[in-house]
Amino acid sequence: MKLHCPNCGSRSVEEFRHGEIPQVPDHLTDVARRDLDRVWNRPNPQGLTVEAWFHEQGCRRWFRHERETS
């Protein structure tokens, strides 16, 4: 699998570190529950998803990337 880094171009996925963008749902209003959700829970989407990737063995910059998870 290859990923497209906006700075370095197409590189092997092994060069990158996968990151997450926490998405706490709006209906959670209690601060403690929001914090708890942010720490542990994840959307785990099936389909096209936008996520953060870090080009650890390249330009060492974070970028957003759209990926198919299904």
Place this chain on the structure above:
Amino acid sequence: MNEQVEEEITLRWGGEPRPSYDVVIIGGGGHGLATAYYLATRHGITNVVVVERNWIGSGNSGRNTTIIRSNYGIPASVRFYQRSVELYAGLEAETGRSLMHRRKGLLWIHHSETGIRAERARAHLNQALGVETEFVGPEEIRAIVPEIDLSGGGRFPVMGASHHLPAATARHDRVVWAYAEGAAARGVDILQHTEVTGIRTSGGSGRGDGRVTGVETSQGFIAAGTVLSATAGHTTTITDLVGLRMPIRTHQLQALVTNQYGGTFQPIVASAELAFYVSQTARGQMLMGAEWERQPSYSYRSGSEFLRSCTAKAITLLPFLSGLRVLRQWTGVCDISPDSSPIMGLTPVDGFLVTTGWGTWGFKGIPAGGEALAELIASGRTPALIAPFGLDRFARDRILADAGSAGTQ
């Protein structure tokens, strides 16, 4: 292995579902079917239906590398998996089916001083809890596995290992079939090719609260007061139906088998630092796996990266493997929990239970997980064995961090 198939298994498939059951179990894999089996055999609860989207054992129960062991690094896990090891050892006698269960022993090899310290601690903890895990040095390892390269290709010297004697393997399909047959014979309905499309609740906002009243399936609505989600890889697909947020992400895990190795390779060999493990199947093939993919995915596609990295690790430790050929590789999708421990038990939705977070270590937990969940469903009380593994442990700040014992980091 045909001589071991004494007779065809007799599975009484459910046809049309009844309009209501006491318990609906979502997922016809090992954990779901074991729970149904123990509900029927230990508690006499047979008004139960298992709904499976594909065919039984088609998910991770048919894709794993069949290893059974209890050499974990925290007491709650050691106790739980040791119960599973014991139940597996007696399962052939209990079900009357050959499960090709073999006690093999497992060598968990380390290549650094840090690793050796962790492994000594594991052996001590296991012994304190009555589990036979001994620390062994390089020469003892060579006596058990003469094929090993103790220099680890010059890069990963074998410095020691814990030898976990009760480690075993069993034929995964047969475990699934034995539980399915035992449950079905006692009146449990098993519906294959039946997908759950919705879960009805009452008295809540639909955001992980209220009380469960039944499940919508491709064969219509089934009413039930108790619903257990026992899927693997797709737990959040199910929990999304009740609006329950979960600390679970879906990751791919790959494995491969080679053609037949003429010799006998007795133990299971694993290296935590290389993130690699290997055992020999009953057919003589060498079965191996490595770490799970870091980015979440539900895809069953296999990749060349795994093939390259896994075989390189294999040859580093066991050079004879270079003479074999890869027969096939495959992928399973795993529910990975943040602390690498399973999540079993009640949820904030009344009557809705989960058994998930089985990640890459689900097969070994099937009997104990099924037995404990059946007791929970029957009695309404969480058995002490699985009390630490509740979903509420994250809110209570009582996580069970044990990634070092998962084998596949």
